[in-house]
Amino acid sequence: MEIMKVEGLTKVIKKKTLIYDISFSIKQGEVFGFLGPNGAGKTTTIRMLTGMIKPTSGNIYINGWNIETDFSKAMRHMGGIVENPSLYLYMSGWENLKQRARLLDSNPTDKDLSDIVELIGLSSRIHEKAVHFSLGMKQRLGIGLALIGRPKMIILDEPINGLDPQGIIDVRNLIQYLSREKNISVFISSHILSELEHVLDRGIIIHEGKKVTDIEKKDLQEADKHTYQIEFQTELTKEEIKAIFHLHKVQIIHMTDSHIHFSTNTNGAQQILSSFINQKIVITHFLKKEKSLERIYLEAIGSKEKSV
Missing domain, CATH: 3.40.50.300 (P-loop containing nucleotide triphosphate hydrolases)
Known part of the structure; x- marks a missing residue:
């Protein structure tokens, strides 16, 4: 109502x-x-x-x-x-x-x-x-x-x-x-x-x-979630890497042979990192991007100002 x-x-x-x-x-x-x-x-x-x-x-x-x-x-x-x-x-x-x-x-x-x-x-x-x-x-x-x-x-x-x-x-x-x-x-x-x-x-x-x-x-x-980028070296196949994300119910946004862009909360990211370490996957780079209501707000205001 x-x-x-x-x-x-x-x-x-x-x-x-x-x-x-x-x-x-x-x-x-x-x-x-x-x-x-x-x-x-x-x-x-x-x-x-x-x-x-x-x-x-x-x-x-x-x-x-x-x-x-x-x-x-x-x-x-x-x-x-x-x-x-x-x-x-x-x-x-x-x-x-x-x-x-x-x-x-x-x-x-x-x-x-x-x-x-x-x-x-x-x-x-x-x-x-x-x-x-x-x-x-x-x-x-x-x-x-x-x-x-x-x-x-x-x-x-x-x-x-x-x-x-x-x-x-x-x-x-x-x-x-x-x-x-x-x-x-x-x-x-x-x-x-x-x-x-x-x-x-x-x-x-x-x-x-x-x-x-x-x-x-x-x-x-989704404001409680963040996006992450991880670069790695491994002999595992793409399907084996995907299985790790599927196990922890973490969404993959984009993936190549050595790079994955994914979205999850802090706990989900920690689980992925732990699994990579357990699987002896070498992590060469890891980046976290915050997503929050403040970011939604700034993006909306910024896009409006650019269009004026």
Whole structure:
């Protein structure tokens, strides 16, 4: 089921086009990445998705409701943090949750709010003033605010920006839990690509207001793999060499009598090397090429810039 559908989203301000005809969809329970360099149009797009500004053209549907014609019904299914959590620092975390519920005209019970507090891991600190919270705690409280009203989707703009390693892990685990266990769709805009690899199901990359590529699950799964080149000397036949790769379920990309280009993870490469040594195959050269979400991103942006 699609929780969000975006069709031909375009934004023009003072005769300058900032967003060009962007389309994508998000399924229920997915973690969806929205990637792009600074100035690509990510924040402008997010402001349109959340109803903060109107698109010049295009349609945005949330759980089937068009936000232009049925804004209240559409927004009932979505929460979010745009840029930074909007907190009342002089209030406690608990009071912030109660205040957000009043602003949303929502009527959660104390049990509902307590469940959110437990989910975001702030049970022991929730009655302290937010001004004393660390950046990571503020970010988790912001996610808690976004969850009031039981939305089917939340939008997070740079949710791990500026966090220390433990804060990043906490937010990452929370995002995965919301998606996997609560079936809540999570839309993430972020530039910390190494962290997004751990959580994304799908996504898109935009550049200069235009979508340049889609990222699918298979791309993210393959981002854990690397490509390797190995040169060797042996009296074994090609078929005998291929059998080694077949035994370890490692994909050969290209092969000659003395050279093999293959793709696998680190463990698979170690198994191949061990087998070569056991078979007394002389390795004359070995090269590893990293493949990651960052590389997918840079290749997409680079190809776009070359085509301009």
